[in-house]
Every structure is written in C-alpha cells, then in structure tokens.
Amino acid sequence: xxxxxxxxxxxxxxxxxxxxxxxxxxxxxxxxxxxxxxxxxxxxxxxxxxxxxxxxxxxxxxxxxxxxxxxxxxxxxxxxxxxxxxxxxxxxxxxxxxxxxxxxxxxxxxxxxxxxxxxxxxxxxxxxxxxxxxxxxxxxxxxxxxxxxxxxxxxxxxxxxxxxxxxxxxxxxxxxxxxxxxxxxxxxxxxxxxxxxxxxxxxxxxxxxxxxxxxxxxxxxxxxxxxxxxxxxxxxxxxxxxxxxxxxxxxxxxxxxxxxxxxxxxxxxxxxxxxxxxxxxxxxxxxxxxxxxxxxxxxxxxxxxxxxx
Numbered sequence: 001x002x003x004x005x006x007x008x009x010x011x012x013x014x015x016x017x018x019x020x021x022x023x024x025x026x027x028x029x030x031x032x033x034x035x036x037x038x039x040x041x042x043x044x045x046x047x048x049x050x051x052x053x054x055x056x057x058x059x060x061x062x063x064x065x066x067x068x069x070x071x072x073x074x075x076x077x078x079x080x081x082x083x084x085x086x087x088x089x090x091x092x093x094x095x096x097x098x099x100x101x102x103x104x105x106x107x108x109x110x111x112x113x114x115x116x117x118x119x120x121x122x123x124x125x126x127x128x129x130x131x132x133x134x135x136x137x138x139x140x141x142x143x144x145x146x147x148x149x150x151x152x153x154x155x156x157x158x159x160x161x162x163x164x165x166x167x168x169x170x171x172x173x174x175x176x177x178x179x180x181x182x183x184x185x186x187x188x189x190x191x192x193x194x195x196x197x198x199x200x201x202x203x204x205x206x207x208x209x210x211x212x213x214x215x216x217x218x219x220x221x222x223x224x225x226x227x228x229x230x231x232x233x234x235x236x237x238x239x240x241x242x243x244x245x246x247x248x249x250x251x252x253x254x255x256x257x258x259x260x261x262x263x264x265x266x267x268x269x270x271x272x273x274x275x276x277x278x279x280x281x282x283x284x285x286x287x288x289x290x291x292x293x294x295x296x297x298x299x300x301x302x303x304x305x306x307x308x309x
Contacts, residue, residue: 049224049245049307050224050240050244050245050246050307051085051086051087051088051243051244051245052086052087052088052125052126052222052224052244053087053088053090053122053123053124053125053126053243053244054081054087054088054089054090054124054125054126054127054128054162055089055090055091055092055119055122055124055126055127055128056077056078056081056089056090056091056092056127056128057092057127057128057129057130058070058071058074058130059073059074059077059130059131059132059158059208060129060130060131060132061132062131062132062133062134063132063133063134063135063156063200063204064134064200065132065200065201065204069201069204070132073132073158073204073205073208074130076205076208076209076212077130077160077208077209077211077212080208080209080212080213081128081212081215084215088243088244090122090124092118092119093118113168115127116163116165116168119165120165120227123226123239123287124165125164125165125166125224125225125226126162126163126164126165126171126222127162127163127165128160128161128162128215129160129161129162129163130158130159130160130161130208130211131158131159131160131161132158132204133156133157133158133159133175135154135155135156135196135199135200136154136155136157137152137153137154137155138152138153138155139151139152139153139184140153142181149183150183150184151181151182151183151184152181152182152183152184152187153179153180153181154179154180154181154195154196154199155177155178155179155180156177156178156179156180156199156200156203156204156207157175157176157177157178157207158175158176158177158204158207158208158211159173159174159175159176159211160173160174160175160211160215161173162215162222164222164225166225166272166304167271171222172215172222174211174214174215176207176208176210176211177207178199178203178206178207180199223306223307224244224306224307225272225304225305225306226238226239226240226252226304226305226306227239227301227302227303227304227305228254228299228300228301228302228303228305229288229301230301231299231300231301234292234293235290235291235292236279236290236291236292236293236299237288237289237290237291238252238279238281238288238289238290238291238305239287239288240287240288240289240305241284241285241286241287241288241289242284242285242286242287243286243287246281246284246289247281247284248281248282248283248284249280249281250280250281250307251278251279251280251281251294251307251308252278252279252280252281252291252305252306252307252308253275253277253278253305253306253307253308254275254276254277254278254279254296254299254303254304254305255272255273255274255275255276255303255304255305255306256272256273256274256276256303256304257273257302257303257304258271258272258273258274259271259273272304273304275296276296276297276298276299276303277293277294277295277296277297277299278293278294278295278296278308279291279292279293279294279299279305280292280294
C-alpha cells in the first residue's frame with residue numbers, strides 16, 4: 001500500500017477512535033485539530049449546531065466590470081452559498097445598501113452602524129459582503145542570473161468579508177487571486193486597458209466560485225449567537241426556531257450586553273458581558289422559540305444567548 005494512502009487511513013482510524021470518546025459538541029473542533037483543513041472538509045458533514053442567518057449583499061464592483069457582470073457574479077456566488085447546510089441566506093431590504101455605506105470595502109469595514117442594526121433586528125447572525133478588487137500591477141525581477149529578467153505581474157482578485165452582528169466586527173475575511181505575468185518588453189506592446197479587461201473577465205468567475213466553496217466551512221467556526229427578544233413573566237422568547245434547526249429541551253447560556261470599546265481603527269467593538277444564567281427551550285416555532293429559566297437571571301431583552309457546550 002502506498003505510504004500516502006497508509007498515512008491517510010491511519011489518521012482517519014485514529015480520528016474515529018477519538019471522536020467515539022468525545023462528546024458531540026467537541027467533534028468539529030477535534031476534527032480540525034487532528035486533520036489538515038483539506039481532509040477535515042472531506043470527512044465532516046459540515047453541519048453547524050444551529051444554522052446561521054446571513055444577509056448577503058451584491059458584490060462591490062471596484063474592478064470596473066460593470067453592472068451586468070457584477071450582477072451575474074453576485075448571483076453565482078449566492079447560488080453557490082445556497083447549497084451549503086450551515087447558512088440561511090437573506091437579501092437586504094431594498095434601499096439599505098450602497099457603496100457609500102462602506103469605507104475601505106476591500107477590508108469589509110462597514111461604516112454605517114445602521115446597516116448592522118437592521119440586520120440584527122431581522123435576526124441575522126452575519127452580513128456577507130464581497131468585493132471585486134481592481135487589478136494590481138507590479139514589476140518584479142524573477143529568475144536566477146543569468147536567466148533572470150524583469151516582468152510585469154497583473155493580479156486579479158476578489159474578496160469576501162463576514163461581519164458578525166453580535167460584535168459588529170469583521171469575523172472572517174478571505175481573498176482569492178490569480179496572477180498573470182509577462183516580460184516588460186512584451187507588456188509594453190500591449191493595449192493594457194483591453195488586456196486588464198480580458199483577464200479580469202476570465203479570472204473572476206473561478207475566483208468567486210472558490211470563495212463560495214470555502215466560506216461555509218470557515219463561517220461555521222464562529223459560535224452561533226442569538227438574542228432574547230422579550231421576557232414576559234416566566235416566559236422568555238428567543239430569536240431562533242425550526243428554521244435554524246432548534247429543537248425542544250436545548251439549553252442556552254445567557255450573557256449580558258458587555259462594554260463597547262473603540263479599536264485602533266476607530267471601529268466600535270461590542271463584547272459579550274458576564275454569564276447571566278441558563279435557559280431551556282420549551283416550545284419551538286418557525287423563527288422564534290419560548291424558553292424558561294434554569295438558573296440565574298434576571299433575563300432581559302437583547303441579552304445574548306449561545307448553545308451550552
């Protein structure tokens with residue numbers, strides 16, 4: 001048996017023994033620690049404890065590909081993410097999003113807190129914003145003397161950014177890129193504008209597909225965070241239901257709304273506060289559920305909830 005196949009089978013056998021000895025809540029984390037990322041994707045079902053509601057925005061076109069191509073790529077990205085088991089996708093309400101609502105969108109920095117507040121009020125866990133970046137052009141010396149030479153390198157790229165509604169911060173970002181290079185003499189003969197348009201239209205569909213293929217796996221790392229919607233006597237309403245896979249008897253830990261701090265970039269970061277107590281689901285509806293207190297309190301609207309591990 002080839003060494004590579006033997007090693008793979010050995011690792012998988014060891015993993016099965018470890019998972020058998022561990023609880024369900026630790027399976028995903030343990031898998032990622034034991035196996036390389038590429039293997040973990042193959043053996044994991046990739047189903048989160050609860051599905052995450054995500055508001056997904058059209059790509060921001062900084063590459064200059066135009067509205068039609070941008071719409072097409074946004075649609076393909078959306079369709080790719082719809083196939084993932086971990087995400088429930090929602091379109092933003094009409095008229096709430098524009099490029100003016102963002103600052104340095106290649107880094108996913110949302111300047112309008114209203115945008116995040118709208119998503120939070122709609123019960124979203126995250127906002128997903130993609131960016132088609134302008135082509136970068138650099139000149140590098142490549143090769144080893146006496147075969148070295150100067151080349152012009154064109155980099156086409158697309159990025160995706162995920163902003164968590166609980167913390168109102170960037171929780172995940174990724175970039176996919178493709179490089180094209182040629183000698184300076186050859187590139188000097190080009191119609192550079194037409195060449196950039198050609199390689200951009202050629203590369204972006206594959207780059208967008210690549211981003212969609214890995215996003216669900218990465219976003220599932222982030223703990224599902226919901227909120228208490230209302231409290232009426234002993235009855236507690238939370239913003240999770242059948243839609244996200246919630247069932248009766250599930251126990252949540254409740255956290256107070258923590259302090260807000262300002263980062264070095266001027267962004268406001270919202271932290272979870274102290275543990276308030278625990279609640280248990282008693283009745284599950286489509287998008288909301290009712291719960292009762294198990295321990296601690298007092299419980300109030302807008303407090304955060306997370307699955308008890």
